[in-house]
Amino acid sequence: MKRSLLLAVILTVNALSMTVVENGVGKAVIVVSDAVFSVTNSYQPARGQIGTPEIRIKFAAEEIQRYIEKMSGTKLAIVSDKEDVKGPKILVGRSRYVGEIKDLPTGVTAERNEEGFVIECKKDTITIIGNDNEPYFGTYYAAVEFLNRLGVRWFMPSDFGEVVPQMKTIVYPEGRVVERPSFRVRMWWCNQSKEMGEQEALWKLRNKMQIKMDAIIGMPGDSWLRQYMPDIALTNSKPELFARNPNGTINPYMPNLTNPEAAKMVAEKVIAKVKAEAEKGNNIEFLGFAPDDGLPMDHTPQTLKEWHQGFTDWVGRDGIIAEHSISEEWFMFMNRVAEEVAKVYPNLILTSNGYANRALPPENVVLHPNMGIMVAQIWADNLKPFNHPKSWQSQVQFAELKRWTEINKRVFLYEYNHIMLVTLLTAVPQTKRLLINYPMLKSIGVIGFSNESIQPYMEEGIASRYMRAKLMWHADMEEGEAILNDYYEKWYGPAKEFAQLFWNTIEDCVIETPLLGHEDRILPYVYNDLLLQKLEELCAKEEKAADSEPYKTHVKIDRLTLELMKEYMAVHQNEFDGKYGLAAQHIEKMMSIRAEMGAISPFLAQPPSKTGIERYYGGDFYWGMLDRLVFYKKVESMISGETGRLLVMATKKVKYCLDEGGLGKSLRWFASDFDRSQWMEIDTTIPFYLQVPGAYTSNGIPYIGRMWYVFELNVPQIESGQKIRLFAPMVITEAWVWMNDQYVGHREYREAYVRPQEIDFDVTQFIKPGKKNTIAIWVHTGMCRTQVAEGFQGRLFLYAVK
Template sequence: MQDWFGLPGDSSIRGYLPGKEEFKAHPEWFALRRDGTRDENMVCMSSTGMIAHFVARVKAEARAGKAYSAFAPDDGMPRCYCGGCQKLANGFDGYGSNDRDPLVEASMSNEWFHFVDAVLDEVNKEFPDHKIATNGYANRDIPPELPFFNRRRNLVVMFANICACTLHAYDDPHCWQMRRQGQMLQQWSRLCDKVWLYDYNYTMLVSKFTITPMVHRLRRNIPLLKQWGALGFHDQDEADWMLTGIPTRLVRAALEWDTRTDVDALLADFYARWFGRAAAPMKAYYDALESAFANCSVHGHEEVVLNSIYTPTVVGELRSAIEQAERRAQADSEKSHVNLERRMFDYLRDYVAMEAAKRECRFVSAAGFAEGLLQRQKELNAISPFFGYEPYPTYGPDWEAKRMHELAAKTDGPQGKLVALLPEAARAHPDPSDDGRYERWQDPGFDDSRWQKLLTTRGWDTQGFTDAQGHSYRGLMWYRLTVDVPADVGGKSIWLFAPAVVNEAWVWVNGQYAGHRAHSMPWFRPESVELDITPMIRPGRRNQITFRVLNNVDVFGASGIYERMFLYGH
């Protein structure tokens, strides 16, 4: 796709923008920021002067013999707040946006594609076959609502909707995120006959590098892309085959070459050739993993959803299958290939153990498991450079090990000592109409006996607050917990620590307001809450702690409080 139409990557617009002299002479050509300053790296999309500049720049490329021009804004949520651009805007929420400050994340598709379309219209008067490629990404992934859009059919769109769930298929009735992505793709294909998909050949965009095979998803998605009219794909690659296992890689390559591939026959041939006598148990191993992901009720694209998938039952099935495969393997090649899978399973097993240690606030142990994952990656990488490789290590095992050591320092180290673990389960109640703070749900004497129990070690999404289509509850949730504080904490300052709360939190201790953690999008970790509650705490007595939590993003997969909380003193 890149060779045919160019790659409109992040910040490629900078190669087309006017220079610093034009920025000084014509600041109105550039995007107006919310604070009133101008952004020299983003266009004002309603500026006729900037449109004229781009027309001249693109025409120069056409005269030089180029068949296409390709550009797109910086990564993130760039926009122009001027009156002209806001008049073009349709005010739609962006995919996965929050309604706490919707303007920041509102769709910018109308403004951006008005700009690109205006440039293309003018260029095509002189060069009728010249094409412009840009991306439908971030706040531009929703198809625009523009009259007479793309009249000359020379627009090329690289579609990249990275907020969507990466676990299910486009036609899964239980996953609104993937159904919506499919609907967006179909509309893009109606507006433009040159649409291609920027995709990922790994599952979790934020990962601890456990195995997440996706044959069940690819065998349905790739044929649908062709059916809907997509031209093709450009896959961002993590060259680490342990993230999906070899079968997923094989199936992806085969289907991208020929969507009519007989996937079952392909896999049967692979298992027989690769594992030999161990083929049957290794097929059972991957079937168990595929089934766990295909049938899971969680939705998301970051590893916070995985605890609901790697259940003890699933891990037990995997262990049984891998042990059977080890017994059956006889030839050196069979033993070598099964040994590779065993190492990947051991990595998964230790990840599950790390997560269990975190739930029990055994932070030194959790850090040890995280560091062990790093060592296992090195061992796999020594076997093959296609395993244990981290080109994009975002919140990976190294980050987790560092975080666990920091928590250990608060609970049994130089920064403090553990005073008490908060209960894993809290009394909880949704508050869609914001009644709680007026009815004083934060007061110690409030009767919460009819409230349900929610675990604080996973989001509310998997605890009865997701509908049959995969929509999780968006709004306020109250959590009430009681904790006994020892009498011998005199002289210490007592701190409340909640390692992970999405997206915003207010806290009361024994009915007294303790503080507020400002709204933060879940992609920016850690989402911790840390408050000095010394004046409110009552040593030697039972204390009541209340959280009021707002989550207004339903594409993360872990809403509300999702890691165990504790009190520490220093």
């Protein structure tokens, strides 16, 4: 029976149900074991804090007591099983009143595959019980599922995010519920204040997530390899233990991957760590580590010759050895470490990560059976589901995950829940993508998630964050759709129809766009005027339908979401028009909307900051609102007379030509008298691949290579001695500049996500005042297809320095 049907049954008094509260009078008591009843310590959920089994069970009983009172006004008693209890009982956890429970998972192993619970109602007894062996919250999960079936919802953290039905009579139907999770690992983390972290930890537990990462599987953190490296003093006496940098110098933080002694010494430190923890009473069942973030690599000649295969990972560029994949040599090294550790601790699970230049599954490497892999595909598209025909990135991502699960039985994901890794927090909902992806991940044997997130809900939306948690427990599309419909009904009330259409309209736009990516540099071309018009119509209907609280406030969140998107588009329209002062004003309006959103709930939005840990709370810590505000004001000052004066700004459309063979420099395509009559014109504020035939395939594979943009500018007369500079705000990823047949200079390669990507050259000696000036820019996209470089993304201009 589907849960939506169960909810209808629960609220109907019938012969096959137990009455918990009748007409505001409690009919049942909550019974716990005497050991649980005797617990005096209160429990405050927090990241890494799970308490004892008795504390967790008592907390479960208190949650039932708390929400029954919120629903009915009646506070049920919690009593010890030492008492002789007559009449209806809610048994929470194991006690003398609980008999044999069929299908109840028990025990705990290093595989952490024993989670689950049972809810059983027979006559006048409801039994709520689960596996409470550390670190499991089985009984607590059973308690929140019991409350969920009574209609309680926790859509987001804090009281603001909960929905509690009001009823004077509460009944629960006879029957059994047995639940086991789809995924063993169900976590994400983000930077947040202590208070908000505690509220979110409670919300996670209420939605059957986990809050202690290292209690479920070993987390292979970046740079954690350093604590197991051979002592740094050995760089002098035994340099052969250490990796080499490209220039031949020693890297003290990376081992020589082909040196067996290096692997043995790392294993010895792992063994010593496990022994030391055992002496403190801590039983280490799994341990993880990874090399430094970035693209760590062992350039030792022997490693490159014997183990390195020369594959290019998706984050790297063809032909640049420092950006090659090291999956083969890294995981062969890890095999050696695991082999040594297994001699002393045969059951210890050793984890590392498939991330950055180790994300490709290794070829012809049989992973040690004691290993686990955390796969972090930071390069991948965050817009479309795995099976979408428009996203080669999503298709490859799933294919590689499937391969990982074929060579390792403990594959878990490190997803990036901040959908745009560079963002201004405009809406990018994910519910449809999650409903497809999570069942697919379950089908291939992925064991779960340890995701990176940001605090603000405003980017992916409340529904997406809620559905992510729900699908981690039960990855079923049909049930997920029912849960999503239930969310809209309970959160929006009479405005549910228009609210669901509002968010679906955004998500359909995001999914069906031809663009791929995970940075908001694509969003000015994803959102459009038609989308904004449709959203305005739907939001107005929401506002009209929402006739009371809390629905008015919930609809206001959608209104602010839309207004933020409008301002975002206005920012970029003015930027592309060269009106940087107006762009800055619209950034300030976005900040105001964000503050209004945060006033409703700090979980929706946090103020931007550039200081301390607080800079991460806002979610836009790189190239965020404050960074862009500074940039727009700086550029405006260059053309407004403050630090400079605009001489001439190029039109948006200019002459353009692909240079697939890289011939243009030798053939002097930059020359003023070169015949460009057959060249096309493109808009310099729109990525070239959206305009040039054949530059972008139907599944999103972009052209990579060289291209030319040629500008012809009528330059006015200038004062003698006036310094003139050429400026273009965004040119991705590398550029060479000529002016009036003379070479000006080279703007170095920058990864496509980096902002700003300006060209800024002194062209005083090259300019011809009072004449037509020819500026030719040879742009290279870089050789990494996943970066999807745009070429020009803004208007070039000349300005006189004040």
